[in-house]
Amino acid sequence: MTLHENGPAPRFGVWAPVYGTWGARTHPDDPVDAGYARTRALLREAEQVGFDSVLLAEHIVNPQSERLDVLETWTAAAAIAEATERIEIIAAVKPLLFHPGVLAKLAIGIDHVSGGRFAINLVSAWFKPEMARLGIEMPPHDERYAYSEEWLALVKALWRGERVSAIGERFPLEDLELRPGPVRPGGPTVYFGGESEPARALAAKDADVFFINGRPLEDTAALIEDLRRRERPAGAAPLRFGLAAFVIARPDEDEAQAELAHLIELSARDDRSSVVNGTDKDVAMMKVGAGKPKVGTNGGTLAGLVGSYDQVAERVAAFHAAGIELLMLQFQPLEAEARRFAAEVIPRVRALSLSPA
Numbered sequence: 001m002t003l004h005e006n007g008p009a010p011r012f013g014v015w016a017p018v019y020g021t022w023g024a025r026t027h028p029d030d031p032v033d034a035g036y037a038r039t040r041a042l043l044r045e046a047e048q049v050g051f052d053s054v055l056l057a058e059h060i061v062n063p064q065s066e067r068l069d070v071l072e073t074w075t076a077a078a079a080i081a082e083a084t085e086r087i088e089i090i091a092a093v094k095p096l097l098f099h100p101g102v103l104a105k106l107a108i109g110i111d112h113v114s115g116g117r118f119a120i121n122l123v124s125a126w127f128k129p130e131m132a133r134l135g136i137e138m139p140p141h142d143e144r145y146a147y148s149e150e151w152l153a154l155v156k157a158l159w160r161g162e163r164v165s166a167i168g169e170r171f172p173l174e175d176l177e178l179r180p181g182p183v184r185p186g187g188p189t190v191y192f193g194g195e196s197e198p199a200r201a202l203a204a205k206d207a208d209v210f211f212i213n214g215r216p217l218e219d220t221a222a223l224i225e226d227l228r229r230r231e232r233p234a235g236a237a238p239l240r241f242g243l244a245a246f247v248i249a250r251p252d253e254d255e256a257q258a259e260l261a262h263l264i265e266l267s268a269r270d271d272r273s274s275v276v277n278g279t280d281k282d283v284a285m286m287k288v289g290a291g292k293p294k295v296g297t298n299g300g301t302l303a304g305l306v307g308s309y310d311q312v313a314e315r316v317a318a319f320h321a322a323g324i325e326l327l328m329l330q331f332q333p334l335e336a337e338a339r340r341f342a343a344e345v346i347p348r349v350r351a352l353s354l355s356p357a
Contacts, residue, residue: 011052012052014043016056017334018073018076034068039056044083049342052087053088058123060097063127074110077110084117086117093120094125104154104159107188115183116183116184120189124145141198145196149206158178159181164176189209191207193212201230208239209241209326210239211328215303220324224322241324242324244300244303246296246331247329250308256308260301313345329341
């Protein structure tokens with residue numbers, strides 16, 4: 001497998017540890033630390049060793065357990081923009097939590113701090129207990145996507161420099177124009193994900209990059225083809241694709257599989273009492289790979305990036321050939337395994353990208 005005919009080599013991202021950990025909370029070498037200082041140190045090192053992007057998930061209440069800390073996304077994103085120089089910063093945003101005029105202005109601010117490296121990941125909200133804690137009514141599934149579509153249209157109009165008025169119950173605006181505008185014409189990159197038909201339809205219409213929850217290559221390729229068949233607005237660039245995945249890379253496959261078994265066993269020891277209990281049946285994301293052992297969130301190890309260094313590099317190349325531009329990765333222990341991936345896997349992928357066809 002080579003990347004010679006598939007454009008630029010894949011980009012690699014890392015999930016910021018906003019929940020404190022992306023695997024077993026009982027792991028002896030991975031502290032449950034959701035503090036900003038850890039995220040700052042991780043990302044400063046990440047951009048030095050070859051990572052291209054970071055995703056900061058957004059929660060007010062930690063869905064793993066309401067007794068655990070969770071890092072606030074937007075203040076952290078602004079600080080990371082100042083603390084880094086090259087890495088793309090993607091902040092998740094739930095439209096139910098922000099007026100579109102306020103969010104558009106916040107995003108422009110961080111975009112300027114970062115020098116144009118800022119992006120958003122639109123999340124139409126799935127975590128009902130969190131909204132209940134905030135006293136925010138959570139509309140039914142399809143209504144949330146209609147809400148997101150209207151919300152995003154206003155944000156993007158403001159980023160284009162338009163003077164916006166909106167009459168209605170959701171987002172009343174009167175001649176709002178934002179100055180200064182974003183660093184890049186049209187504003188920050190819009191990432192979007194989801195498993196349902198309304199999510200796919202909205203992504204095809206309004207997103208720049210569609211985030212796919214981790215799943216095997218064949219299923220990923222089928223989903224990409226489904227999105228590519230859908231009509232895009234006139235003049236819009238083709239939809240691009242990212243993939244969430246948990247990585248376990250070792251010198252040989254047996255060692256990687258042993259580590260996977262170890263992490264699954266550690267996860268089984270965790271106290272899983274959580275405010276998320278009782279909501280899984282209503283969340284399409286949770287149904288991907290349901291019942292299959294895995295580590296990590298958003299599909300995690302279901303993407304199959306578990307194996308020897310060469311195997312993981314080859315599988316990355318295969319996902320890239322299918323259309324994946326950005327791999328957004330989770331590790332445990334986070335810092336040590338991110339360093340291992342940068343040292344052992346990224347060079348192998350880059351070598352594949354330079355191989356003759």
